[in-house]
Amino acid sequence: MDLLALADFNLVARHGGFGKAARAAHRPKATLSRRVAELEASLDIRLFERGGRTLKLTEEGRALFERTHTLLNELDEATSAIASGGQTPRGRLRISAPLLFSQTAMGRLAASFALKYPDVRIEVTTEDRPVDMIEEGYDLVIRVNPSPDESLVGRTFLRDRLVVVGHPDFARPAEGKAVPAIVRSANDGSSWRVKGSDGDEDIAIEPVMTLSSLIMVRDGVRAGVGAARLPISLVSHDLAEGTLAHWGDAVAPEIALWTLYPSRRLLSARVAAFLDHLKQAFPKGTTDELAAYIGR
Template sequence: MNLDALADFNRVAADGGFSRASRRTGRPKATLSRRVRELENALGVRLIERDGKRFRLTEDGAALYQRTADLLNEVEEAGRMIAEGLDRPRGVLRVSAPILFSHSQLGRLAADFCRRYPEVRIEAVAEDRYVDLMAESFDVAIRVNPRAVDGDLLGRRIMRDHMVLVATPDLSRPPARELTRFPAVVVAAEREDAIWHLEGDGWTGTVEPYPVMRLPSYLVVRDAVLAGVGVALLPNTLAADEVAAGRLASWGAVPKREVEIWALHTSRRLVSRKVQAFMDFLVARFAASEYS
């Protein structure tokens, strides 16, 4: 059954004629008549008796109108409510984010966003794997250096970062332009044959890390290097507060180890208001920072 034709039939039935329905809705009388005729043909019954100026519903027409009028009104009302609701963000927003970003950033971000949009409830999952947004029903994924396979997603870069080599202040930085071997705390994914070339404050140097610990995340690496175990390569966002407080010293940045963090969502034609609001919020939050 064509619901548009059914809606036109109900308009005509409610107004008691094609002319009245045409005047009230602004739809041409001929269009209304054609749609009712299409509905009659589809159902195989006559719904309206047309005899000159007289208008009368048949028994089948009256039964159809009585059974469907309230239902169509409810459908139209639901559509209006949904359309009006799209003007403000609301509902559950499911977010996937890397563990480091989740632990260092996401808590404050989520709290501020929900204060601004109290009808949104954030459900976040902290994990470093690549989730399938559509298959796993995520609205937004935060990803570090998104790979080419993400080409079916839309997104915006929200921040940049770079890697710095840090150590406790009692450990001296090596002489410039020399290769120096140091005990190091590294993440599990770091290459066995890694060589770190450093630049900073007019100084350049090269460090060959000798891993004394391989740990699962940069957060754990930071805690270990604070304990004085050795040097460590950390994202600047994670090391900056410790360096500013004097608990760690930065020996320099590692060129070509820049990091971009993106927020991604599926490339649907109509992006939900809650997703659009969260994307705009993230971009605005980091725009004024040194990491934008």
Template sequence: MDLSALADFNLVAAHGGFGKASRFSGRPKATLSRRVMDLEQSLGVRLLERGARSLRLTEEGQVLHERTHGLLGDILEAGELVSAGQTSPRGYLRVSAPVLFSHTLVGRLAAGFARRYPQVRLDITAEDRNVDLVEDGYDVVIRVNPKADALLVGRCFARDDMLLVAPAALPRPSVSCDGEIAEVPAVALANRFDKGPWHYQDGDTLGTVMPDVRLRLSSLIMIRDAVLAGAGAALIPRSLLQRDEQLAKLSIWGRMPDRPIELWALHASRRLVSRKVTAFIDYLCEAFPDQILGHGFSAD
């Protein structure tokens, strides 16, 4: 199999068409089309269904793309580095990151990474869905509290605390002598059923409240703003409560010890790991030297 033709096929498959692949790579559409046709002839199967205005992978083309595009990218990158005598990361790097982390920190992190590694084209998508690296074409996924996965490996680069916070005007319930749990008006995530109770720790003191959820919102930023506006108590990461004017309007009742927050950067668990993937994960770890998300980051 011609690896160059296979690389051209994966380029077209990744971008969804010859035109987009041509604009991304700077190579003529006719050349890409001819190379893909040569690959189809050598394999004896059709890899692409070409319509008047669209292009899609055949079943055989989908299998070939899923099985080869990651490893082929690593092989081609290694060959380029060896032939050029260079060791700096380069190439196209796709990353999936949680929406909240993306909206609060990723812009500055991405800019710093781009300055350090100008030969890497970084593409970061903000999304909360559980993506598949192979099927969705990502090199790295950033996940919060990921479940163990034999197909993925990576590193925890930052941690955060989940806090129970309330408007400053909302009195904290006192501990009942008869063991009854006090109810408090609350705001919660719309996509997570959380009927409580909420167990929190304030220093050496343990407390429990039952949330009376009166408002459900789909974003932690929206929840924070609703609490600031007096809507009720809520669970909010410490990293979202950094400004003095916010803290002045809130009462932090305690930390949620049973709800740790860990951010992991994960990649496929194959033996050959791309230099650009290693560089990106190392950069994230350097950015949070104490692994505390709420302290911001220090990498250039």
């Protein structure tokens, strides 16, 4: 099999089209099209479904991409490492991270990593949705409480928990009376369960605002619009300074931030370096470490 043609196929599959791939690689579109056609002819299979304006991988094309994408990356990294005389992190590092972590910590983490490893071109995409690492070309994904995925390996690097908070001048209603609440989703339910001194208790809520960002939710609570359920790391400084009041720890699953990457024997130097970078930033992985980092 022609490895150059296979590499061009991967380039087109990763970018989702001949034009995009040609612009990204500064290569002639006609050359990429010819190489892929030659690969299809040699394998006697169609790798792409070609429409008027769309290009979609066939089932065989997707299988070939999934099986060769990582191998070609490792081959490229191996030759780069040999040429540079060692495992020096270099090249592009694509990361997908959740919204709140990106807003509060990822910018500084990426900047300090870039200063430490100037040969790495880091790209961070902010999104909370599940992603296909192979198809979308991510090297590393950060997610909150991810669903099990046998095709990926990973580890927890931070933990957090939810608390219910309100403005200091916002009186907590009597038992059974609903409190004005700021929520992220209309499906947040009709009450929040919190830990009390005499056992768990429910706080009835009446949503008055629905905001998609937890930072916006926190700002709404600061303004006195209503109470909210928020990560302790995001509000610990407000609680310490008295700008927010603690109504109780939420009875909810622990928040765990995971790093996920393709299951393979050898990690790329870039991914390994970023995992070490996270470990140095959060050596214990505790809520207090995250709160301190956010509050700097």
